[in-house]
Amino acid sequence: MNKMPKWADAVLIPLISILLAFFFSGLVIWAIGKDPVVAIKTMVDGAFGSTSGISYTLYYATNFIFTGLAVAVAYHARLFNIGGEGQAMLGGLGVTLVCLAVPWPHWTLALPAAMIGGALFGAAWAFIPAWLQAKRGSHIVITTIMFNYIGAALLGYLLTRVLKVKGSMVTESARFPEGAHLPNFSEIFAPLGINFSPNAPANMAFFVALLCTFLFWILIWKTRLGYEIRAYGQSETAAKYAGIAPARIVIIAMLISGALAGLMAINNVMGEAERLIDNAVEGAGFIGIAVALMGRNHPIGILLAALLFGFLYQGGAELSFWESIPRELVVVIQALVIMFTGALDNMVRMPLEKIFVALSKDKKKEA
Known part of the structure; x- marks a missing residue:
């Protein structure tokens, strides 16, 4: 029996956690001699006060949607995928190879191909830790962390020895052909009379991320595979009894997780940089963990x-x-x-549960 209604778990707990985080952040800002109110106003204006700010906010959010979904898929199967960073790096390699392989005539042809490339490379990088977990019992947390470093080293080697433009001192690939450039918000919304900066980083990948969010919902809650993933995540013993193969679920869930992380590259590599650069992921794989936990998967x-x-x-x-x-x-x-919404979740949850239990008892007495 749930001790509190679902809306409280999904909305009230994260909201209180965020307010606590901002309260203590305000105290830290005040302690260094700055005005917390001015600081919050500056952040809000900078993120939402102009089309340029909105564009950057949505660009970052797009990265976090992909990596958050990646973590959530694995989490539903009781797998803690810490390897989103490395999988997104390798997804960038897949997108780059696809974009540089063909003189694409238009982005509508390049985008689906790049999505396949990014998803395949991300899934491939997740496959080895998944296989080691399913077949050899290696812990997924340890192997995915290790593969982040291996992926970074591999990408560094390729950018300095294989993909680097001849004669250039910069560790980056060649720029993608014009036909592989995704339209940014300036190009997308100009016909609607909404003026974004020509250099706005938010691009078509944002809408791909929204589509993936919808498909994630269908997969997890509306398909047999999603049911099997959730069943395995709830109880491996019960899943086995129902005829669900644990090794199959572990590998499939991690492949989907890696593919989603790899898809992030269409935003930062194809959409924004239009080339592969070193450290293009910038920690988005790790932020995806906080996003998934805070969003209750x-x-x-x-x-x-x-x-x-x-x-x-x-x-x-x-x-x-x-x-x-x-x-x-x-x-x-x-x-x-991250601390208040993740690590200190019970600090908010437990008092709220007691309040809702007390309210429930009072209602029963009145009845």
């Missing part, structure tokens, strides 16, 4: 959590620039949000 929650972290990234950059607040303090604010 539900597509709507993940979408909202991704927008929150997009706000923190863009608003934090503006805060650092305009208010001369150290960038490290912005990282502290992000860490406080």
Whole structure:
């Protein structure tokens, strides 16, 4: 029996956790001699006060939607995929190879091919840890962490020895052909009379992320495979009794997870940089863990959590620039949000459960 209604678990607990995080962030900002109210206003204006700010916020959110969904798929199968960072790196390699292989005439042809390339390379990088977990009992957390470093080393080698432009000192691939450039928000919304900056990083990948969010919901809650993933995640013993093969679910869930992480590359590699650069993922794979946990591994929650972290990234950059607040303090604010919404979840949950139990008893007495 649930001790509190679903809406409280899905909405009230994250909301209180976020408010606590911002309260303590305000105390930290006040402690260094800055006005917390001005700081929050600067962050909000920087993230949502202009089309440029909105574009950057949605660009970051797009990355976090992909990596959040990647973590959530695995989590439903009771697998903690810490390898989103490496899988997104290898997804970038897949997107790059596809975009550079053909002189694409138009992005409508390049995008589906790049999505396949990114998803395949991300899934391939997730397959080995999945196989080791399913067949050899190696812990998925350890192997996926290790594969992040292996992926970074592999990508570094390729960017310095294989993909680097001849004669260039920069560790990046060649720029993609014009036909492989995704339209950004400036091009997409100009016909509607909405003016975004020509350099706005948000692009068509945002809508692909929304589509993946919807498909994630269908997969997990409307398909047999999704039922098997959730059943295995709830009880391996019961899943076996029902005829569900654990090794099959582990491998399939991790392949889907890796594919979603790899798809992130269509946003940062194909959509924004238009080439493969070193450290293009910029920690989005790890932020995806916080996004999934905060969003309760539900597509709507993940979408909202991704927008929150997009706000923190863009608003934090503006805060650092305009208010001369150290960038490290912005990282502290992000860490406080992660801590309260993840590590200290029970600090909010347990008192709320007691309140709802007490209210339920009072209602029964009145009846």
